[in-house]
Amino acid sequence: MFDKLIYIFHEAVLNLKRHSEAQLISVGSAFITLLIVGIFLLVVLNANKTMNALESKVEIVVFLKDDLDEIDITSIIDKMKTMEAIESYVFVSKDAALKEFKKDKALASFFDAAESNPLPASFKLKVKPQYRDSNKLSAIASELSKVYGIEEVKYLKDEVEKILHIAQIARTGILVLTALVFISAVFIVANTTRLALYARREEIKTMKLLGATNWFIRLPFIIEGMLSGLIGGIAAIVILFIASSLGLKEINSFLGMKILVFNITIVWIILGFGTGLGILGSSLAIGRFLKA
Amino acid sequence: MIEFLHTSKVYPNGVEAVRDLTFTIKQGEEVFITGPAGAGKTTIFKLLIKDESPTGGTIMFGGASLNSLPDKEIPYIRRKFGVVFQDLKLLPDRTVEDNISFVLHAIGISYSQRKEKITRILSLFGFENKYSLLPKELSAGEKQKLAFARALSTEPEVLLIDEPFSHLEVASAWELLQLFCFDSLHKRTVVVITQDREIARKSGRRVIELKAGQIITNV
Numbered sequence: 001m002f003d004k005l006i007y008i009f010h011e012a013v014l015n016l017k018r019h020s021e022a023q024l025i026s027v028g029s030a031f032i033t034l035l036i037v038g039i040f041l042l043v044v045l046n047a048n049k050t051m052n053a054l055e056s057k058v059e060i061v062v063f064l065k066d067d068l069d070e071i072d073i074t075s076i077i078d079k080m081k082t083m084e085a086i087e088s089y090v091f092v093s094k095d096a097a098l099k100e101f102k103k104d105k106a107l108a109s110f111f112d113a114a115e116s117n118p119l120p121a122s123f124k125l126k127v128k129p130q131y132r133d134s135n136k137l138s139a140i141a142s143e144l145s146k147v148y149g150i151e152e153v154k155y156l157k158d159e160v161e162k163i164l165h166i167a168q169i170a171r172t173g174i175l176v177l178t179a180l181v182f183i184s185a186v187f188i189v190a191n192t193t194r195l196a197l198y199a200r201r202e203e204i205k206t207m208k209l210l211g212a213t214n215w216f217i218r219l220p221f222i223i224e225g226m227l228s229g230l231i232g233g234i235a236a237i238v239i240l241f242i243a244s245s246l247g248l249k250e251i252n253s254f255l256g257m258k259i260l261v262f263n264i265t266i267v268w269i270i271l272g273f274g275t276g277l278g279i280l281g282s283s284l285a286i287g288r289f290l291k292a
Numbered sequence: 293m294i295e296f297l298h299t300s301k302v303y304p305n306g307v308e309a310v311r312d313l314t315f316t317i318k319q320g321e322e323v324f325i326t327g328p329a330g331a332g333k334t335t336i337f338k339l340l341i342k343d344e345s346p347t348g349g350t351i352m353f354g355g356a357s358l359n360s361l362p363d364k365e366i367p368y369i370r371r372k373f374g375v376v377f378q379d380l381k382l383l384p385d386r387t388v389e390d391n392i393s394f395v396l397h398a399i400g401i402s403y404s405q406r407k408e409k410i411t412r413i414l415s416l417f418g419f420e421n422k423y424s425l426l427p428k429e430l431s432a433g434e435k436q437k438l439a440f441a442r443a444l445s446t447e448p449e450v451l452l453i454d455e456p457f458s459h460l461e462v463a464s465a466w467e468l469l470q471l472f473c474f475d476s477l478h479k480r481t482v483v484v485i486t487q488d489r490e491i492a493r494k495s496g497r498r499v500i501e502l503k504a505g506q507i508i509t510n511v
Binding site: 018 | 341343364367368370371373375377381383384385394395397398399402403442446
């Protein structure tokens with residue numbers, strides 16, 4: 001077994017050397033494909049980050065009655081703590097609400113003229129991601145409105161629905177694009193590998209005629225494909241790293257926001273994808289020659 | 293050991309390569325199959341190593357039918373044959389040593405046994421100082437010797453040699469056959485396919501002569 005494993009890896013590495021020109025094409029195709037995948041990945045991760053940021057803006061505001069004492073407020077907090085959907089809450093006292101409103105100069109004179117503070121105390125609630133849809137938000141609002149001491153529960157229904165709708169469309173689009181990019185990548189690498197293997201079809205046929213099993217022939221080719229994918233992946237990572245190091249600062253300052261930087265997750269995804277791509281591409285390609 | 297029973301082969305393009313062939317080759321027999329180009333010799337060769345399947349009749353090997361052999365069993369049947377192909381089919385990117393090592397590895401010979409067998413067979417064929425040469429660096433005669441060495445390295449039950457006289461002078465090829473292939477001691481079955489009827493007749497062995505896909509003499 002160990003002898004076979006050594007043979008398979010030894011053959012794969014030797015084949016990389018023996019067929020260096022063909023390998024250059026395979027590695028090149030893996031590199032370009034993985035570079036595109038890497039750029040796409042950066043876009044997807046950034047888009048996802050933006051979607052999460054958008055969704056996290058979804059909040060429920062719970063306005064309290066004016067005559068509540070500390071015990072009443074504590075019992076409202078206790079109730080909110082028992083609700084699975086609520087991720088976090090912030091208490092905004094009457095004074096804090098007034099202070100916030102007074103920041104607007106037009107409103108400040110209006111509130112200065114008033115004899116007392118007309119603003120109610122409130123809680124601003126964030127809900128967990130899985131509860132961020134219109135029906136669930138409505139159910140949460142309805143449950144809260146029944147709690148003693150709560151005057152009114154509000155959330156921006158139309159805006160929330162719009163945000164969630166946009167996020168859903170964007171996510172579906174990303175999913176479809178990811179599938180397309182993945183299929184194209186496999187197709188490109190499998191075809192390039194097939195072209196490279198075409199030159200070796202006689203060698204493969206001879207191996208079969210000499211009594212080698214399909215797996216004995218197939219495994220070194222698969223490892224060879226895996227190594228090509230890995231090398232292509234490393235090259236793509238290096239280029240992406242250099243490009244992101246040089247370009248991200250300028251992009252960030254241009255956009256006025258910090259977008260996702262090149263990180264270790266992307267490295268692992270590209271390496272994993274490159275390896276998988278090489279294995280899948282070479283398996284598909286060699287399969288055709290072994291059948292022939 | 294080898295039986296062709298009313299065997300026929302019609303290729304997809306309609307060419308009928310062999311028709312209703314019936315003959316038996318016993319274990320340890322040394323047989324020449326001869327005939328002009330297009331007589332069906334190469335088809336017999338391909339049918340034996342399951343590179344082609346018959347369209348009619350049956351081929352038996354060691355008492356079992358090759359016709360109904362499942363695909364996954366084919367490599368194991370091929371290992372019983374040591375084959376010298378007409379175009380030699382040496383692995384071009386592998387050294388002399390690796391050409392032998394590959395086939396030994398493919399049939400599951402362990403590392404230590406492989407080393408021993410390689411040393412023995414390459415010494416026997418005079419390749420002591422040529423382990424690391426590629427086939428393209430060998431002369432025509434050396435290439436043929438390497439093909440013979442590879443075929444014999446697995447100690448096969450049947451040695452199948454296709455057109456051994458096409459690469460070498462008759463005397464040299466004959467010497468190779470005499471020295472390494474015909475081996476009455478081990479009772480190895482040897483099948484030599486050649487277009488040269490004179491050599492076959494002078495060999496002193498059994499000759500199966502074909503014409504247009506049929507046997508015309510079997511003596």
